[in-house]
Amino acid sequence: MIQFSNVSKRYSNGFEALKDVSLHIAKAEMAFLTGHSGAGKSTLLKMIPLIERPSAGSVTIDERPLAQVKRRKIPALRRDIGVIFQDSKLLNDRTVFDNVALPLLVSGLHHPREAGRRVRAALDKVGLLQRENDFPVYLSGGERQRVGIARAVVNRPKVLIADEPTGNLDPALSREIMLLFEQFNQVGVTVLIASHDLELIGAMDKRIMVLSKGRLLADQGGLGGT
Amino acid sequence: MIQFSNVSKRYSNGFEALKDVSLHIAKAEMAFLTGHSGAGKSTLLKMIPLIERPSAGSVTIDERPLAQVKRRKIPALRRDIGVIFQDSKLLNDRTVFDNVALPLLVSGLHHPREAGRRVRAALDKVGLLQRENDFPVYLSGGERQRVGIARAVVNRPKVLIADEPTGNLDPALSREIMLLFEQFNQVGVTVLIASHDLELIGAMDKRIMVLSKGRLLADQGGLGGT
């Protein structure tokens, strides 16, 4: 489903963050990405929703080369991809409910009952149902991160991308969130997660790709540990 | 040096994030704070630089009750405390160098040679010396977090407070940063770190305090594990 072919990325300051990376993630697969700080994990993930574009090589989703997606069509593409960021990127002037409802609003769902049902289902999954009327500044770091996760899944995307989704969560909660991602994966969502927590991702028994200084070092299917 | 006496914190929405917490951290001690997401770790840390004030009980630093610090005197207090936040809180319109130099500017050090020397020393400690002219958006999540650490230590504070400083770092780098904190501690800085990474903090062989639902559950001196 997601195909990287000889992708390199040189940033405007001349730094080469990805070097000749090729990989394929199948439909409804769940995979992890790991590597040292600055290895290029976030750079790789950002290419899928077209936040960054490769300087060489190509990325295709569903056989569709992203290089050919016109500016006007980018929003539609992004609506099909749920993204969880390293920092949660919530809007501070809206309640938790409104933050999670945003993707629905953006894709044109205004029916209040239906929207409310979906938002509450998503919040329930991350254990924050009772906080729907709070503003993000009232939440702890881990709670904010979980709201970000709820927002990413509320519109039932086809692809879920998560950048360090458990960086602010305690071990027990981290495992719960990973199980949640696995549930999504089981109903057919393609899931790609970047994480440093080798213990956590090792226990998941899924494919693990290791980046180092922009190169894909190892690509182990379903083995625990590094 | 830092004394919490029966501190409770009820937020404006009625939620009680800390319940009757008492603890004492000695001068030049290094201690860890752990607990589940939403346990109250950040709330506790925020009381030291007067970002939050207790609703009951009192906090004193160096025998000085914080409740009596006047509004005008808060900046001077904060200049003596290095704070590392869960999100790195860098200024995006300044280079890494200028971000790290900010605390020096704020406390009135303008001598360019001296400031440059200190900023570069701090950046060197977190391994980002060669990135001093980049803007924060050009950095990876872990790099940003390390810049935040450099900023917190550049002014040689008497107290160092870190909220999840290694949440975005890989295990090897996390250990390095912990050793850096330990070095600071060894020259007399009082260090208090909130973290979920039990493995990491267990290996440090320092005092660990455990918060749960706003209460101080355990307080173990120099024992590994929970």
Add this chain to the structure above:
Amino acid sequence: MALKQVQPPSRPAAQRSRTGLKQRLRNYFALHFHVLTTTLAQLGRSLSGNLMTTMVIGIALALPATLHVFLNKVDNLGASWQESAQVSLFLKVKLPAQALGGLTTELNSWPEIGSLEYISPEQALEEFKQTSGLGDALAFLDQNPLPGVMLVSPALAFQTPAAVETLRQRLSQLPEVDLAQLDLEWLQRLHGLIRLAERAVLLLGGLLALAVLFVIGNTIRLAIQSRHDEIEVIKLIGGSDAFVRRPFLYNGMWFGLFGGLLAWLLVNVLLVNLDQPVRQLAELYGSDFSLGLVDTKTTLLLLVLGPLFGLLGAWLATGRHLRAIEPS
């Protein structure tokens, strides 16, 4: 996933199960109404700050509007200004009454001529005695040396200095007329004054219209800057440019509308304040002219142009600045 696989991939998930036209239209209007009301609510929330913006827009709109109202009123005065364009015909001395009647009939048929007024030699002498201050001195005269005078006011369409001068020359050719005199200077002064006022209003109006555009554009630009993160997030989530722009456009419109309302208020305050000196001045000219309040036309103009300018300013500001914000 069974549910989803039958759907085309590029349509947002939320719309997949509802594609009826009616539902879409309803969605569309619901969205606009939602944005309309939420932007208004936002405006209300940070009232004190937005009041400042609104005040500036109001002031900028009020000044040219006041001038417009003022000149409008003065234009309506037309009639009392007309006098200044009069041509005085000094008739031949001892003109027979029937020649005078013939002249009157002929002149009345000329399209250039608006109205006539005849002053007989006796009236002229009387008036001359009174106004010249030579009353006693003129008692020496044993006969009336003055001719009859016909005051000719040109029709409205013929009041430019050139047209009046042509008329004067035609009139001076008439056999009954000894001399056709015109206070052309006064007419030219009047036209000079009007030209000056028009030029000033044009410059002022232009500058202030520009100022309104700038104020609104600037406010929206800074609003965009201060909501930079929000815009980034919405774009990341898949919000289209139109979706992102919409609240700012409504915002500009609200600013313009409230600015227009405030301007209306200000214009009235200005008019009331200027009314007394204007009235005093007018009295001296023997006119009962007074400014009154804003007319309906200007009111409507303010309430239409205000939001329009707001929209335009917002459009200009969003065009450049929204595009520049991209997620990173």
Add this chain to the structure above:
Amino acid sequence: MALKQVQPPSRPAAQRSRTGLKQRLRNYFALHFHVLTTTLAQLGRSLSGNLMTTMVIGIALALPATLHVFLNKVDNLGASWQESAQVSLFLKVKLPAQALGGLTTELNSWPEIGSLEYISPEQALEEFKQTSGLGDALAFLDQNPLPGVMLVSPALAFQTPAAVETLRQRLSQLPEVDLAQLDLEWLQRLHGLIRLAERAVLLLGGLLALAVLFVIGNTIRLAIQSRHDEIEVIKLIGGSDAFVRRPFLYNGMWFGLFGGLLAWLLVNVLLVNLDQPVRQLAELYGSDFSLGLVDTKTTLLLLVLGPLFGLLGAWLATGRHLRAIEPS
């Protein structure tokens, strides 16, 4: 830590080893200079947006300044307006030359009187023949019925309608004078016009001054909003309120200064544009009056008031809004 333990705890670390007064002063000025230049650089960087703000301020400052310059020039015209306050003394007929000389000497000694002009009966008749259009008719006269006329212009300080009227009454008591006449109406009209203009300038100037304050205040307020995170971080690091406020104050000052410069330019553009119609108008009144460019005093006023208003606006905006931002 050995180094540190000898230092008092509440002094920031960076200052601990350097407490000399000279060094502190140098630090202080270095800081201000740093903020002064960095805010200017910031302004330069986002030029297009800041240009808008500057334009609005410039326009708002330019309009009252133009009016000020205009009225100033008109005030300097004083001399040519004075005529309108003339009193015409119709002297007794056949006044002996030496009585006339005595009258002239006496009147010249009155402080109320600015200047005198004598028109002999012969001159008067000649002028009357020409201006009345009765040239031929007056040929009937076998002797000159006209008296000599003395035109009296009041001194500058005695040109109010009331003072001129008092003067006229005093003059009419003189034995040599037959009649003292005054076109009081014209004088009153003039004063009415001046009152109106003054009132208009006051209102306009007040409104626009308010607009300048609002524009600058608003710009600073939105700048504060858009740098919310930055302010929060600086406060967290221990930046004092003054430290946080300083760049915004300088920012306001820069806006005011550039706005003032722009206003100066605009005023000149306006004056040049209005010069032609004004000159045409003045020519009709036989004056060679022309607007010219902005005088030095107004230039200085703009360049001082601009930054001052900028500073004031920034002060007002920062006072409320900076305090509201606290780290969380």
